[in-house]
């Protein structure tokens with residue numbers, strides 16, 4: 001008798017990343033100007049790298065507590081309290097990235113056959129995670145106009161049936177830049193409280209929010225943590241990757257009700273056991289001394305966003321809305337019906353690396369994502385290549 005040598009059906013059914021599919025076609029080529037991944041183009045600031053180096057030199061090479069070292073948990077609790085409601089250390093779990101935070105919370109809350117609801121288009125990782133656990137992922141699409149992306153609140157509330165286990169919501173959103181308003185958050189929270197539905201808010205881009213007036217300090221997107229207490233079924237995941245330019249450090253955290261955090265400690269033990277101690281030391285420094293980094297990054301991305309969106313809309317057949325957060329322009333290309341083929345041709349024939357809209361769900365077809373965490377000269381080089389590439393869009 002022969003036995004299958006492959007993984008279980010839930011894993012076989014996972015989509016492989018279409019962003020990767022395009023990137024694989026051009027990686028290693030020196031002539032490609034790439035904006036496909038969601039990654040700032042700058043190296044992590046020196047003072048943060050120094051903190052990790054010093055921790056290593058101090059011999060910080062051992063396992064730490066499952067939930068993170070107390071100093072980092074305290075630093076995060078103080079930071080979250082400064083931005084949102086008062087938050088205590090027992091609400092915080094340190095994780096090895098935002099990605100890991102999302103997986104851990106899903107492992108804690110979602111089982112086979114559970115119904116989850118997800119607002120899309122969305123970063124594919126978040127859509128696939130519940131499916132790994134055998135859950136059903138029901139999508140509620142945002143709608144697009146040049147004025148911006150829009151959530152049909154009634155449609156979302158209708159989808160949040162009493163049998164729904166978790167709502168996944170990422171705002172500011174990757175890829176659209178859509179940010180939820182406080183009034184909609186209140187309606188969603190109230191509805192979910194009534195039906196016992198968990199809200200998992202992915203707050204990875206909360207500091208890369210462009211909606212706040214310049215006088216507001218520190219700028220931060222509306223969060224469920226502003227309106228929900230520690231006794232509510234609300235979990236926020238976060239990451240050091242974007243705000244502090246630390247993608248390669250793989251460090252993040254979860255803010256959750258204390259009883260759930262206790263259970264997360266067990267899951268962390270069986271996933272990664274802990275985040276590396278020297279990386280956690282860098283995290284402490286990033287939060288304590290990094291507000292300048294965030295302010296500078298936000299200002300730089302805002303300039304890049306304004307420049308890119310203005311120039312995109314000047315191109316024939318392109319419709320781009322001004323994103324109110326994150327670091328992406330997700331724009332419509334008139335007459336383009338196969339974004340994967342279109343992006344592959346852009347790489348092959350024009351050396352331009354963009355992410356196909358279809359990678360973010362069926363409602364992303366016809367769109368392309370451009371990460372604008374880059375300087376203006378590089379954006380201009382990319383725009384020139386796009387202009388040349390647009391000539392063949394009707395073929396794709």
Ligand SMILES: Cc1ncc(COP(=O)(O)O)c(C=O)c1O
Pocket residue numbers: 038097098099100123170173174202204238239240241247250251252
């Ligand atoms: C919406 C969203 N959430 C979470 C993450 C996780 O980031 P990381 O795993 O680098 O912490 C990303 C990264 O691209 C993201 O776009």
